[in-house]
Amino acid sequence: MCRHRWRPVRAPWCSRCGQPEPSFGACRLCAAWPEALRFVRSAVWLDAGARAAVHALKYGGLPRIARDLAAAMTDVDLPGRDSAWLVPVPLGPRRLWQRGYNQSERLARALSRHWRRPVVELLARTRETTTQTALTPEARLANVAGAFEVRSGKCGVRSGRLPANSAFRTPNSALILVDDVFTTGATLAEAARALEVAGATTIAAVTFGRAVIPDFT
Secondary structure, eight states, X not given: OOGGGOOBOOSSBOTTTOOBOOSSXXXXXXXXXXXXXXXXXEEEEOSHHHHHHHHHHHHSSOGGGHHHHHHHHTTOOOTTXXXXXXXXXXXXXXXXXXXXXXXXXXXXHHHHHHHTOXXXXXXXXXXXXXXXXXXXXXXXXXHHTTOEEEEOTTSXXXXXXXXXXXXXXXXXXXXXXXXXXXXXXXXXXXXXXXXXXTTOOOEEEEEEEEOOOOOOO
């Protein structure tokens, strides 16, 4: 694995979503995100070398590679990370069974050892979704709409804000969603929306790779 070929994502960028600054006007990529999703950052650009690493993690049956990807994520400057809880983006049951593990959970566990922050699996997929790779930005939003819910204390799933007597408590700490790749942010935004509905007020996100996407401004 040629880690020296991974190209770091560097400023200047949109202060919220981490995408390179638009040539004019406000950033439209994150304009419709839920209010609680404050910051998203990525470690490296998803070009040839990094893409091969992600492919090996997701499809090559090599979960141990998560340690290398998490090492690249360690120095990402993410506001609030020193007091946050890490929340992996979940897979649907069918894809989890096929793959044998959730790559985002493996990344979160590896990253937690660097950042010394706890990992809590707060989210579940309510339905299987189509692979996002070939979808347009609009189709990506539709594909993941309503696809996440917050787990109850019994590891089930509940819709909406949980009652005070529920075994589940939304942590008072900030939450950091962890995923492998950022393309348009649709998945992270929808996952954050479910956490926001459950009561979370400060959410960030970090990914290993960031795809080079068109300027939506």
